[in-house]
Amino acid sequence: MSKRALVVGAGITGVATAIRLRQIGWEPVMVERAAQRRGGGYFIMLFGTGKAAAGRLGVLDAIGTRSGSGATSYTVDRDGRRSPAMMPSDLPGEPRMLLRGDIERALFSVLPADVEVRYATVPTAITQDETGAQVTLLDQATGVTRTEKFDLVVGADGMRSTVRELVFGDDLLHPLGFMIGACLLDRPLTGFGMSEGLWLNEPGRSAIAFSFADRPSSLMFTYRADDSGNPFAGTPIENLRSAFGPAATGPILGELLDRYEEAPDVLFDSVNQVRMPRWHDGRVVLAGDAAWCLTLYSGMGASTGMAGADLLGTMLARHDGDIGTALKAWETRLRPHIEEQQAQVHADRLLFIAKDDQEYAMRTQMMQMAATSGGLPGNTSFDSKNRDISG
Ligand SMILES: Cc1cc2nc3c(=O)[nH]c(=O)nc-3n(C[C@H](O)[C@H](O)[C@H](O)COP(=O)(O)OP(=O)(O)OC[C@H]3O[C@@H](n4cnc5c(N)ncnc54)[C@H](O)[C@@H]3O)c2cc1C
Known part of the structure; x- marks a missing residue:
């Protein structure tokens, strides 16, 4: 039996x-x-x-892939300045970009x-x-x-x-002291093509639009949680707006937050x-x-x-x-x-978010080196992410 x-x-x-x-x-x-x-x-x-x-x-x-040569990405700031950015699909092992x-x-x-x-x-x-x-x-x-x-x-x-x-x-x-918000875009961002994504990184907070070859991006906000108070106290969008304030959002970040607010299905959670x-x-x-x-x-x-x-x-x-x-x-x-x-x-996290000014300076340098050398220095071992763990 x-x-x-x-x-x-x-x-x-x-x-x-x-x-x-x-x-x-x-x-x-x-x-x-x-x-x-x-x-x-x-x-x-x-x-x-x-x-x-x-x-x-x-x-x-059957899983397929949404990576492709058409998908690109930019580093941007609140004023809308852009420069070419890394694509996660270029990381060692060429991970497939997918939706869950x-x-x-x-x-x-x-x-x-x-x-x-x-x-x-x-x-x-x-x-x-x-x-x-x-x-x-x-x-x-x-x-x-x-x-x-x-x-x-x-x-x-x-x-x-x-x-x-x-x-x-x-x-x-074990909470790591960071929060995540995510949603899917149903149409491209203003001034960006369907397969163009962006990284807006600041000390303690990041907004990222992950691009795909065949559909509009997936948004992710992540920020360092304030030690005081309940990180779930407000609504998800209230918490995000507060984490990315009080400085003026500028057009790109402003649209990213609006698009999260209007999305029918969002994720908002602590990172543990x-x-x-x-x-x-x-x-x-x-x-x-x-x-x-x-x-x-x-x-x-x-x-x-x-x-x-x-x-x-x-x-x-x-x-x-x-x-x-x-x-x-x-x-x-x-x-x-x-x-x-x-x-x-935390080495993995640094790819997405720097916790403070010091890490931010380190991350900026790391990304500049990656853009020129095509590789990522630092402590992240991509060998371990690509190892076959069969018996
Ligand atoms: C809706 C959803 C969206 C996600 N989106 C992303 C993403 O965008 N990016 C990312 O990196 N990861 C995402 N994740 C997490 C990602 O799927 C997991 O890290 C990874 O796939 C391993 O998943 P898992 O099956 O171990 O756990 P989960 O994906 O969390 O699946 C657990 C399942 O168990 C069910 N469940 C929970 N409690 C009980 C219970 N008491 N009795 C019966 N069933 C229960 C849940 O409903 C869920 O279906 C998401 C998970 C979910 C559920």
Whole structure:
């Protein structure tokens, strides 16, 4: 009889896990808190680690790319002065420029149709013994709860994971002291072509329009959170306007903020890492943002979500019948790569935002060198972002 796994969360990690478990003959059941698929999202990169895993999962072609020679970018200031800027797709390993929804859609397109996905469903209790994990699931639409037994529970339920809270406790989320706002543009910015993006960087705050070859840009605002007060106190646009004030916005920044305000779907959140001494406990394992949230600055969330899922299947197949040994082998193989990524988060961040005047001067010099030499100096290791983490 095939083994049964509960996968909590139908994001990139969860769907990749379900695909991989099915590849090795398991029966995955997915539960997702949202009432339907969460196809949305903004700019995302896919580095070599993710491309290799996506290839094994059979989704690399379906993911496609929005990089292309037509996409360009400028460094701009509030007065509208422009100079040529780096394109993320030129970074080592030539990461693919994508929208999160491109990867989510590709994964769902190869998920076998008979994998059960229950929406509006969340776990409320998890207990385990040597025979299995008992999970109480609440159907939020009907209010009905039922307890079911699984051989394995995979918590792929994101940065604020319920599985993590139920099994591993809280206090594992580490705020980095920065905020993010993001939205998609439905039309080009005034004075810019469809595939032209921009970087407006100042000490402690940045506004970036990531350009794509085939559609208008994805906006990202990021700023250093004020230590005093609640960063979520105002509405997202109020917080952004305050973070980019009090100086006059000028035409470009003014339009960026207006476009965020009018966007139908926006992201506004704090930037956090998840750091845990152990990602598995008995028959429960965490993966993706639930286990190691690397932050948007790393550009590795989707890549490590898929790589972690792929490797999990490999280890479960290799240690067939011994889940404890499989999970241990999985974590032993994966953890050094993830910790390497976590350790370089501030070097990664510097690509997007300088925390103060001193970092700003360093970043400006770094970007000027990158523009002339074509390479990026600094502590960011792109080797680790392009390494294949297969078993
Ligand atoms: C809507 C959305 C937009 C995003 N946009 C971007 C972006 O633009 N750029 C970027 O770099 N990253 C973005 N991310 C994060 C990025 O997707 C992840 O870093 C990466 O893909 C790894 O994802 P994950 O599947 O581990 O976690 P997530 O993508 O967070 O997926 C977790 C899933 O679990 C579900 N869930 C949460 N709690 C429960 C629960 N209690 N029970 C059941 N299900 C639950 C969530 O609804 C979600 O579908 C976005 C995530 C989401 C959900």
